[in-house]
Amino acid sequence: EVQLVDSGGGLVQPGRSLKLSCTASGFTFGDYAMSWVRQAPGKGLEWVAFIRIKSYGETTEYDASVKGRFTISRDDSKSIAYLQMNGLKTEDTAIYYCTRARWPRVGQGWYFDYWGQGTLVIVSS
Amino acid sequence: EIVLTQSPGTLSLSPGERATLSCRASQSVSSNYLAWYQQKPGQTPRLLIYGASSRATGIPDRFSGSGSGTDFTLTIGSLEPEDFAVYYCQQYGTSPGTFGQGTKVDFK
Numbered sequence: 001e002v003q004l005v006d007s008g009g010g011l012v013q014p015g016r017s018l019k020l021s022c023t024a025s026g027f028t029f030g031d032y033a034m035s036w037v038r039q040a041p042g043k044g045l046e047w048v049a050f051i052r053i054k055s056y057g058e059t060t061e062y063d064a065s066v067k068g069r070f071t072i073s074r075d076d077s078k079s080i081a082y083l084q085m086n087g088l089k090t091e092d093t094a095i096y097y098c099t100r101a102r103w104p105r106v107g108q109g110w111y112f113d114y115w116g117q118g119t120l121v122i123v124s125s
Numbered sequence: 126e127i128v129l130t131q132s133p134g135t136l137s138l139s140p141g142e143r144a145t146l147s148c149r150a151s152q153s154v155s156s157n158y159l160a161w162y163q164q165k166p167g168q169t170p171r172l173l174i175y176g177a178s179s180r181a182t183g184i185p186d187r188f189s190g191s192g193s194g195t196d197f198t199l200t201i202g203s204l205e206p207e208d209f210a211v212y213y214c215q216q217y218g219t220s221p222g223t224f225g226q227g228t229k230v231d232f233k
Contacts, residue, residue, distance in 0.1 A: 037170075045162070045170065045213055045224045061221050097169065104158065104176075109217030111160040113181060115169045 002026040002114045004098045009119030012088055020083040022098030022116055029079035030054060033110060035101040036072060036083045038094035039118075046094075049083060050101060050110060066092075088123045095120050127152055127216050129225035137233040144201040146228045148214035153194045155218030161190055161199045164227075165210040173212075174199065204230070 008020040022034070035050040049072035050061040060072050071084040081098055096119050099112035128151040138144055148159065154177075161174040172181040174190035177197055187202040201208055209232060214225040 044227050045215075047221055047224070050221065063221065102175070104217075105156070107220070108155060108158060109220040109222035111158075111172065111175050111215060111217045111222070112162075112170075113172050113175070115171070117169055 002100065004100065004114055004116035006096065006098045006116035006119040009096065009121045011122045011124065013125050014088060014090055014123055016088055017084070017086045018088065018121060020085070020096055020098075020119055020121075022081040022083075024079045024081070024098075024100070027100070029074075030076035033101040033103050034072075034074060034081040035099045035110065035112060036081075037097045037099055037112060037115075038092075039097070040091075040094040043094075048096070051081065052103070085121070088121075090123050093121060093123045127154065127219055127223055129214055129216055129223055131212075131214055131225035131228045133228060134226075135229045135231060137231055138204055139233050140204050140206055142204050144199075144204055144208070144230055146199040146201075146212055146230075148192075148197040148199070148225050150195045150197075150216055154197075154216045157193050157197075158216060158218035159190070159192070159197050160215045160217065161188075162213045162215065163208075163210050164213065165207070170213065201230075 003025045005023045036048040051072045069087045073082045098116040100114040101110040103110040132147045157177040159177045162170040164170040178190045211227045
């Protein structure tokens, strides 16, 4: 059974940093791209970051709203994906979901076939 | 960026009724790469449909997706009590992909 367990959320002041983790099980982690999707309170879904597999250089993509502040990474030996969030803003307040991403074709986008339970990040002074 | 507009915003129906949800794209979705997700209150989103019409693992056959180009539809053949939720469409034909704003299916 595929499982994604998100952790690391919490209350943080604007401008500070936080690192989220996603521990995967039930599949060969290194064979799949991974991504983070967030949902602000009472709002819709917003893609945040994406990382390809090793054979594609573990290259990354970011939404414009977080580019330069957030960094996605992965450790295939531990089956963990990370999201390092620096320079946090109040508008980053959201539930952050780790997702397994399916990337059908190079040059196109991806969809999300499994989701973690989410971890809440609150950015407030 | 492709903008997805879902309609209606809220759909009020009774169990056993048929639900038809629309997702319209501002430009053609490449390869009909469109997905649908269900999110129940307080729960994690769940993939229902990918590639416009392929059901994800474990999804009941009362859920069906159709459409191409700019117009896509999610149909729930006969609503079960557990189907009352918010539904999101997402296009992934153009990187990085975008979500619609959601349609809420609630009890009439």
